[in-house]
Amino acid sequence: MIITRNTPKEEVLALGKECKRCGKCCSFGAGFAQFDELPKIADFLKINIDDLKKDYFDEKNIFNKRVYEPKLKKSDGMPFGPCIFMKADICTIHDVKPLHCMVGNCNRYGEDISEWYTVNYLVDIKSPESIRQWKARVDLKPTIKGAAPAEMVGKKKLKQIIEYKLI
Numbered sequence: 001m002i003i004t005r006n007t008p009k010e011e012v013l014a015l016g017k018e019c020k021r022c023g024k025c026c027s028f029g030a031g032f033a034q035f036d037e038l039p040k041i042a043d044f045l046k047i048n049i050d051d052l053k054k055d056y057f058d059e060k061n062i063f064n065k066r067v068y069e070p071k072l073k074k075s076d077g078m079p080f081g082p083c084i085f086m087k088a089d090i091c092t093i094h095d096v097k098p099l100h101c102m103v104g105n106c107n108r109y110g111e112d113i114s115e116w117y118t119v120n121y122l123v124d125i126k127s128p129e130s131i132r133q134w135k136a137r138v139d140l141k142p143t144i145k146g147a148a149p150a151e152m153v154g155k156k157k158l159k160q161i162i163e164y165k166l167i
Contacts, residue, residue: 023089
């Protein structure tokens with residue numbers, strides 16, 4: 001299967017189910033949650049959203065978009081570690097885990113699925129800064145079909161964005 005920017009979410013979720021639940025993906029980092037995914041996690045943990053964000057998530061800005069990354073259990077001064085929700089290689093919030101965690105895994109489609117998530121949930125085509133950052137990333141590493149900046153916003157608009165004529 002070829003994953004493109006326009007691959008339906010249902011197909012990507014089906015591919016994400018190929019996860020072997022070995023815990024490797026979440027042993028050295030974590031996925032991302034969108035703000036609208038936090039309430040179901042908070043309800044599941046029986047805490048309020050403010051405590052959830054404070055105790056379990058770090059706020060990040062990726063492609064000019066605010067996302068929430070589960071805190072990592074770092075040790076020995078390492079910059080990485082297992083996701084805070086991992087216990088004995090099992091996700092403790094598996095039933096309510098964020099979409100990024102549902103689709104992200106180490107199967108043969110993992111890298112393309114990660115790109116699909118990025119272009120559909122992190123890159124904002126309405127934000128010139130998001131497009132500038134995405135173009136800088138794509139200039140370093142090719143992306144999936146349909147996710148090149150010119151394909152996403154059009155060549156003329158991309159030129160205006162890159163030249164800061166659209167801010």
